[in-house]
Amino acid sequence: MIPEIGQFALTLALGFALVQSILPILGSARGNSLWMRSAYATSLAQVVFTMIAFAALMRSFVVSDFTVLNVVENSHSLKPLLFKIAGTWGSHEGSLLLWVLILTVFGAGVSVFGTNISAGLRARTLSVQAWISVGFFSFMLFTSNPFERVFPPPTDGQDLNPLLQDVGLAIHPPLLYIGYVGFSIVFSFAVAALIEGRVDAAWARWVRPWTLAAWMSLTAGIALGSWWAYYELGWGGWWFWDPVENVSFMPWLLGTALLHSAIVTEKRGAFKSWTILLAILTFSLSLLGTFIVRSGLLTSVHAFAVDPERGVYILWLLGISIGGSLTLYAWRAPALDAGGLFRPVSREAGLLLNNLLLATATGTVLFGTLYPLFVEAISGERLSVGPPFFNAAFIPMMLPLVFAMALGPFLSWKRADLAGVLQRLKFVAILSGLATLTIWYLTEGGPALAYLSIAIAIWMLLATLQEWAGRIRLGDVTFRESFRRARNLPRASHGMTLAHAGLAIAILGFVGSSAWKSEQIVFVTPGTEVAIAGFDVRFEGVERVVGPNYVANRGTLTVELDGEYVTTLNPERRSYPVSQYSTTESAIRSNMAGDLYASLAEAANAQAEARGAWTLRILYEPLVNFIWIGSAMLVLGGGLSLSDRRLRVGAPKRASRSIPAATPAE
Template sequence: MTPELGHFVLALALALALVQSTIPLFGAARGNLLWMRSARSTAFGQVVFVGLAFAALMRAFVVSDFTVLNVANNSHSLKPMIFKVAATWGSHEGSLLLWVFILTIFGAAVAAFGSNLPETLRARTLAMQAWISVGFLSFLLFTSNPFERVFPPPLDGADLNPLLQDIGLAMHPPLLYFGYVGFSIVFSFAAAALIEGRIDTAWARWVRPWTLAAWISLTAGIALGSWWAYYELGWGGWWFWDPVENVSFMPWLLGTALLHSAIVTEKRDAFKSWTILLAILTFSLSLLGTFVVRSGLLTSVHAFAVDPERGLYILGLLAISIGGSLALYAWRAPMMEGGGLFKPISREAGLLLNNLILATATGTVLFGTLYPLFLEAVSGDKISVGPPFFNGAFVPMMLPLVFVMGLGPFLSWKRADLVGVLQRVRFVVVLAVLATLAIWYFAKGGPVLAYLSILIALWLFFASLREWALRVRLFEVPLQESIRRARNLPRAAHGMTLAHAGVAVLMIGMIGSSVWKSEEIAFVEPGTSVNIAGFDVTFEGVQRVRGPNYIADQGTLRVERGGSFVTALKPERRSYPVAQSTTTESAIRSTLAGDLYASITEPSLDKAEESGAWTLRILYEPFVGLLWLGAAMLVIGGSLSLSDRRFRVGAPQSSKARSTKPVAAE
């Protein structure tokens, strides 16, 4: 009975979404306060009904209700409870229900915390959000019912893809969806502002925290997915330019541009068209990602292999959302005032360059991702666009951006004194050059581009610290005074410093693990030793171990350095009988200096019966730990900025705005 209740409340949520998408718009047009405020009640009703549906589906997975087709196809009675819960969003239908649930959460959040918004703007924003809900709720109910029954029910389930039975990937989709869907509310704010014709500094202040919250979640989701791929897939890589990785990366790039563009709109009443367009395109790319992974175009561990009819439905939603919003933008954007003027050397100019580079980089990734799909659809030819293209086209584009990131905070608004800026950063340049020379001395080799990238990363790191030190006048005044200044700084200032420094740390991790990586692959028997990066790794054999729903061959590796014992690594090769598949569980010794990474694969067929030989893969990846540290600094820095008191205090309404506040119809 619970699945039927879940299906019923989804239908009720669709009915509320239809009401919310129309009545508040008419109310805003006619100045009817009662109709406008109905959006709050319907937004709360939607989140309650969709939340009940999500809880009903989760219960079906927890109790292993195999009369539900979704549960029968994606769960098993022997699966650990944590993965039964995670299986709720491990399928196409379940993940889409989570998508809609998060969508309604953001709508309800605006209804609950948007009391400082003008009534008309809030009503139109919630109406736009409801139109998105109508599209996806109808998609769920008409093509992807998560509560569909199966008769006769199987005795047990088919189990979830073993690669997805991991705590890292259990948390990856919710974080990613909070990022994807978080940009929907920014999109709704932009569409509402275009309809209203009101885009000013107050609007930018309202939009910034929602943009920042979505960006933080998307950053954490991408980082967690990269970490999962690194330790779970057994390849030792953290980014593969997989099309499904790319469709999450593109909204992140444009979302970063949007975040900085909104700052200019708030501080200088400029970049209005940029901010609105970036809000539309960022969410459009989120919808594009939803289409790519659910249309059947791709075969990937990330993708949901579904029938093309569902893909056509999402393509229709994509065309309506993008086409309608861009048409509205083309109609209303020319009416927006240009805002404040600025000189070529100014903070506005630096942020404009930031937008241009990020938009160009996004276009490059978009082209490399979609061109093979278009070519195959038109001509039937299959080509692969992989890391060589993306690394060659994308990476050099990022270096000027990182340089500007370090210089931008030193520039003043409107017009900057370039000579004064150069005087403040001259020690930063010296430190970056000396540190790069030190790395060159110890690394003893490597491409010139790697050292140039390291130099720019170190420039950004030291420049970020220098800018913060100037704010608190570190070493210029007594330490107690500097601490007092640091406490009085807005949290957003600390967040910016930490996030920019995090980009530098992340870059060093990327470069070190890519350029100076060592790798050894060998057939090994008990007693075989392999030397890599100064470590002596001895293979001691394999033993059979049993997990809750798998059987594993667990290898034991003794690691020594200079004759002294360092650690023991235990990589596994797991077999899942129900899913009839195997996975590689790597073993990793992690330090900030580098990771020693080991995995074993199927034994050599021609040697297994005689000597029990296995294929051992060992890598040493310098500085790869800095990659995860840098990602964590980005998330923490963004969270610090989001906690800034200025984001919790609404922009004051002008007396004119208060005097024109609509009144309820009699």
């Protein structure tokens, strides 16, 4: 009965989405305020009924209702409660339900919190958002019903993929979806503005908090997924340029460009057309990621390998959404006012360079991701485009961007004195060079690109701190006065400083853990000793342990440094009897200098296991924790900016002036 209630609730939500997709936008065209206000009720109704459906599915997982096919395929009665709950979004159908729930929440958020948005723009925005909802509600109900029954029900389920039975993976998908779907409301704002024919500072002010919220969540989701891959998959890497990793990274890159472009539109009235295009493309890449993950084009631990016919449905949605919005953009964008003028050396020019480099980098990642799929579709030949290509093509574009990011906050609007800015940063340049030389002295060789990357990261970190110190006049006035100035600075200024510094620190982690990583893969028996990065690691043996829904071989490693005991590591090799799946559980000794990382592979054969012989992977990754620290600073910086009163209050209402929907932009 509960699953049927959930399915009926989804059907009602689709009905309200259909009404919202038509009535408010007609009302805005005819000046009918009652029709425009109907979006408030329909958006809230969508949220309520989608929540009912989601709660019904979660309840089916919690109580192990094996009359529901989705529960049978993705749960088991012995699975811990947390992972039963996470199983709600651990499948294609469940994750799609979470997607539409977040989609409706963002729409309702504009209804509830967008009271200072002009009635016409809000009505059009919510109608566009409902168009997206209609597409995904219909996709779910017609091809991916999460409440499909199975009779007779089996005695137990098939269990969730053991790799996904992890706290990190319980949180990672919702964060990613909030990021993906968060950009949908920015897309809706952009399409509504094109229909209305008006983009101004007020529009940019309304768009910024939604963009920032989506960007924050996507940042957190990508970082958490990278951390999970690092400690769970057993190979010691945090990024592999997997196609499904790439489809989350591309919206992040364009979302970062969009965030900065909207600032220029708000502050200077420039980049209007560019901001609209970025809003369309960012969400389009989110939809493209949905197609790649759910179409059956590829198989990955991240992907839902499903019936390709579902991919055809998503492909139609993709074509209508992207094709329709870009056609509208091509028609309306040329009439948009170009906005404020600026010199080649100015803050606007710096942000334009930022956007161009991020867009080019996104295109490079897109090419590397899709090219093998196109080749296989046309010729049947399987190609692999992996880290060598992406590292060689992507990193050289990012280094100038990071270098310029250090200069950007020092540049003034309209025109700036580049020589004066460089003069102010002379001491920062000297310190960056000395720090890089120190690292070169302490390390025993390494790629020249690694030292250049370290130098630019330190340059950006120190320049960011100097800019913040200059704002509060640290050292020029008393500490009490500097503290007062820091308290009075807008939170967005502190957020920018924290985010830019976080990126610099994350780059230190990227470079350190890649350029100076030590790794050994050895065949060990009890008593075997391995020396790595100054540590002496002794393999003591393996014992059998039993978990709630798995059995494991747990290794014991004693770690010493200069003859002194440091720690004991216990890597595991787990087997899940229900799913007939094995996972590697790494053991990590972490500190700020780096991680000592150990993972246990399968024994070569039964005889090797009987005498305690195993394959052991041991790595030392310098500065790897700087990646997580820097990522956390990026998210916190975004949160601090989002809490700025100027964004929470929003833009003042536009002067009342009706603009026909078909009138060209000013």
